Amino acid sequence: MKSNSGFQNWNQPYLFQELEDILKGFTESQRREIIPLAIGDPDLPTPVGIRDAMVRSLRDNYFGYPSIEGELKLREAISEYYFQRFGVGVAPDEIFVGPGAKTDLFDLCAVFADPGDTVMILDPAYPVYRDAALFRKLDICYLRGTAANGFQPPVPEDMQDADSAALIFLCYPNNPTGVTASEGYIQEMVHYALKTGTMIVHDIAYADFKPGNSAPETSSIFSFAGGDRTGIEVGSFSKPFSMTSDRISWVAIRNPVARKLWRRYRANRDSGVSQHIQAGALAALTDPGVQTQVAENMSVYGERAAALKAGIKAMNLTVSGLENSPYAWFQSPLPDSKKAAGIILKQGKIQVTPGIGFGPAGEGYLRATIFQPIEKIRTALSILAQLDFNQPIE
Numbered sequence: 089m090k091s092n093s094g095f096q097n098w099n100q101p102y103l104f105q106e107l108e109d110i111l112k113g114f115t116e117s118q119r120r121e122i123i124p125l126a127i128g129d130p131d132l133p134t135p136v137g138i139r140d141a142m143v144r145s146l147r148d149n150y151f152g153y154p155s156i157e158g159e160l161k162l163r164e165a166i167s168e169y170y171f172q173r174f175g176v177g178v179a180p181d182e183i184f185v186g187p188g189a190k191t192d193l194f195d196l197c198a199v200f201a202d203p204g205d206t207v208m209i210l211d212p213a214y215p216v217y218r219d220a221a222l223f224r225k226l227d228i229c230y231l232r233g234t235a236a237n238g239f240q241p242p243v244p245e246d247m248q249d250a251d252s253a254a255l256i257f258l259c260y261p262n263n264p265t266g267v268t269a270s271e272g273y274i275q276e277m278v279h280y281a282l283k284t285g286t287m288i289v290h291d292i293a294y295a296d297f298k299p300g301n302s303a304p305e306t307s308s309i310f311s312f313a314g315g316d317r318t319g320i321e322v323g324s325f326s327k328p329f330s331m332t333s334d335r336i337s338w339v340a341i342r343n344p345v346a347r348k349l350w351r352r353y354r355a356n357r358d359s360g361v362s363q364h365i366q367a368g369a370l371a372a373l374t375d376p377g378v379q380t381q382v383a384e385n386m387s388v389y390g391e392r393a394a395a396l397k398a399g400i401k402a403m404n405l406t407v408s409g410l411e412n413s414p415y416a417w418f419q420s421p422l423p424d425s426k427k428a429a430g431i432i433l434k435q436g437k438i439q440v441t442p443g444i445g446f447g448p449a450g451e452g453y454l455r456a457t458i459f460q461p462i463e464k465i466r467t468a469l470s471i472l473a474q475l476d477f478n479q480p481i482e
């Protein structure tokens with residue numbers, strides 16, 4: 089059987105075989121003790137208004153195939169969201185409702201690059217950009233983020249005059265670091281993209297995830313001069329609205345040529361997103377009751393974020409994130425993040441993500457989420473503070 093050789097370049101199943109092996113060694117009751125702080129899946133429930141809208145839609149309608157672009161009402165609501173949230177005009181026909189940002193991001197690599205083209209990817213970053221590029225046989229130029237450049241890495245010197253980068257993947261607020269980008273930084277990237285004919289994919293999956301409801305401001309790519317020509321923006325309903333199971337997102341494209349290509353691709357590639365899921369997304373953006381419940385959820389997340397940050401700082405480890413993101417991005421107690429995560433799992437029965445999983449520049453960091461009740465987060469912190477990182481893992 090033949091297969092895409094891009095598979096070989098992906099991470100092992102479930103990111104890290106070593107951590108999987110530790111899990112396999114646990115008894116059933118040991119597994120039940122594990123505090124899972126690795127996966128970015130909101131634990132607070134989907135607001136009732138969203139669920140009610142989905143149920144009503146299923147009960148009251150028979151739908152045939154959905155439209156490729158998405159229901160006009162939902163696209164109008166996303167257009168209004170752009171205006172209210174970022175002060176930018178994005179027309180409903182510049183918006184495509186999608187089956188989850190993960191799928192959209194993967195597909196963007198297929199539409200806007202050819203095998204052998206270069207893509208620039210933030211490092212560290214959400215691993216899907218890298219996996220999509222590897223699968224498509226694209227060359228990757230990592231934009232190396234460090235604490236010193238505020239995880240806003242510039243285009244490398246030797247790529248400054250290149251005309252070959254097909255795509256740049258940016259993500260602010262960022263997973264895993266939680267940082268937001270300065271306006272100057274994004275404008276600089278847009279200038280570079282205009283100069284080289286590159287498209288920027290700006291992933292705003294966390295733009296509305298605000299633990300404590302007082303996150304620093306974030307921007308749309310369309311807020312910047314030239315962003316309408318070079319920008320493709322990917323938004324997701326998953327995290328702020330606890331809609332990870334519903335698989336719904338959007339791609340906004342203002343450049344008419346790029347938009348035509350994306351429409352053509354979507355028309356051949358899939359048949360749109362189920363209408364009742366779209367009804368839920370419409371309620372997410374328009375039902376005031378949903379907004380209230382999201383704000384309540386964010387207050388709960390805010391308390392957890394404050395506890396997690398304080399606990400990590402008390403261990404004298406540097407930490408960022410948790411203002412615009414559900415993640416603490418913190419200094420690993422050992423330079424080898426996989427080894428540290430292994431000790432934390434084996435000795436402490438706590439799952440965190442090794443920074444190396446987000447790219448080479450993530451080495452030396454760990455990522456922990458706030459998607460567990462505050463008592464569990466506190467328990468995890470007190471266990472973490474007592475672990476002995478000099479012990480070898482048997």
Ligand code: PLP
Binds near residue numbers: 336
């Ligand atoms: N973009 C980023 C940066 C993410 O962290 C995630 C999920 O963790 C996604 C996109 C995927 O979102 P969706 O659930 O819409 O596929």
